[in-house]
Amino acid sequence: MLKSPSENIPIQEIPIQKNVKLFIKREDLVHTQISGNKYWKLFYNINNYLETQPENPLIITFGGAFSNHISAVSATGNLAQVKTLGIIRGEELEKKWTHNPTLVFAKRNGMNLKFVTREEYRHKEKLTEFLQYEFPEALIIPEGGTNKNAVKGVKMMLNNDTKDFDYLCTAVGTGGTLAGISEFCEENQNVIGFKVVDDSSLESKISELTSKRNFHLTDAAFGGYGKINDENVRFINNFKSNFDIPLEPIYTGKMMQKIFEMIDDDYFPEGSKILCFHTGGLQGIEGANMLLEKQNRNLIL
Numbered sequence: 473m474l475k476s477p478s479e480n481i482p483i484q485e486i487p488i489q490k491n492v493k494l495f496i497k498r499e500d501l502v503h504t505q506i507s508g509n510k511y512w513k514l515f516y517n518i519n520n521y522l523e524t525q526p527e528n529p530l531i532i533t534f535g536g537a538f539s540n541h542i543s544a545v546s547a548t549g550n551l552a553q554v555k556t557l558g559i560i561r562g563e564e565l566e567k568k569w570t571h572n573p574t575l576v577f578a579k580r581n582g583m584n585l586k587f588v589t590r591e592e593y594r595h596k597e598k599l600t601e602f603l604q605y606e607f608p609e610a611l612i613i614p615e616g617g618t619n620k621n622a623v624k625g626v627k628m629m630l631n632n633d634t635k636d637f638d639y640l641c642t643a644v645g646t647g648g649t650l651a652g653i654s655e656f657c658e659e660n661q662n663v664i665g666f667k668v669v670d671d672s673s674l675e676s677k678i679s680e681l682t683s684k685r686n687f688h689l690t691d692a693a694f695g696g697y698g699k700i701n702d703e704n705v706r707f708i709n710n711f712k713s714n715f716d717i718p719l720e721p722i723y724t725g726k727m728m729q730k731i732f733e734m735i736d737d738d739y740f741p742e743g744s745k746i747l748c749f750h751t752g753g754l755q756g757i758e759g760a761n762m763l764l765e766k767q768n769r770n771l772i773l
C-alpha cells in the first residue's frame with residue numbers, strides 16, 4: 473500500500489530578480505524510490521488493486537529503457553511485496569540491460585523484464601489484451617501510468633498551500649498529471665503544461681481526463697522527447713548551483729528552462745505567483761550521463 477505522507481510537501485521560492493514570483497513544489501521528495509508524480513499516479517491504482525486482495529497479485533506495465541514509471545512501479549512492487557512485470561521497448565536491450573541503471577534498479581526490485589520490439593510495443597493495446605488473458609488477476613497499468621485512477625491521485629499534489637498561486641505548471645508526457653491538476657485546482661488558477669513530447673493529440677487526450685478547460689499547452693520538447701540538449705544541461709547545472717535544486721533533462725529541466733524564457737518574455741503579468749511542480753525523475757540522470765559521456769558531451773553535475 474502507498475501512504476499519503478504525514479507532512480506537506482515543501483514549496484520553495486526560487487529567488488529571481490523579476491516582477492513575478494516563482495516557486496517549486498518538491499514532489500520529488502515524496503518518496504526516496506517512488507518519485508514525484510509517479511507516486512501519486514500509482515497511489516489509487518495500486519491501493520485499489522491490493523484492496524481486492526488478489527490471490528496472486530501481479531502488476532504489469534510498460535516503458536522505455538530509462539522510464540521513471542518503470543522505476544517507480546518496480547520500487548512499489550518491492551515495497552508492497554507484489555510481483556511486477558515490465559514490458560520494455562527495444563528487444564536489443566535484452567543483451568545489454570545490465571548497463572542501464574534504470575533497468576538494473578528495476579531488476580533489483582524484483583521486476584521481471586520482458587523486452588519487445590518497437591513494432592510490438594507500438595501495439596500495446598494488443599499486448600495488454602494478450603497479457604490480461606494470460607494473467608487474468610494482474611493489474612495492467614498503461615505506459616506512463618495514466619488512467620482515471622492516476623488523475624484522481626494527482627489531486628493529492630494540491631492542498632491549501634497550492635491555492636494561492638495564479639499559475640500551476642507541470643511537464644507533460646502523457647498528460648495525466650496535467651489533467652489532475654486541471655481537474656482539481658481552484659477556479660481562478662491557470663494551468664500550463666510544458667509538452668516534452670511532440671504529440672498533437674495530447675490536448676484532446678487530456679480533455680478526456682479533465683472536465684475543465686483551464687489549461688494551456690506550450691512546447692518544451694527542445695528537440696524531441698528524450699533528446700538531451702546541451703544548452704539545457706548547462707541550464708540544469710546553473711539551476712542547481714544557484715538554487716540547490718536538482719532537475720533532470722527529460723521533463724523538469726526542460727519545463728524550467730521554458731518557464732525562465734517565458735518570464736524573460738513577460739508572458740506572466742506583473743505580480744503573478746507561479747508554482748511549478750517538481751515531478752521528480754532524478755533517477756534518469758545517471759543513464760543520461762552515461763549517454764552524454766559516450767558522446768563526449770558535458771555531464772549533468
Ligand SMILES: *Cc1c(COP(=O)(O)O)cnc(C)c1O
Nearest residue numbers: 540645646647648649723751753
Ligand atoms: C512521467 C513524468 C512526467 C509526465 O507526467 P504525465 O502524467 O505522463 O504527463 C513529468 N515529469 C516527470 C519527472 C515524469 O517522470
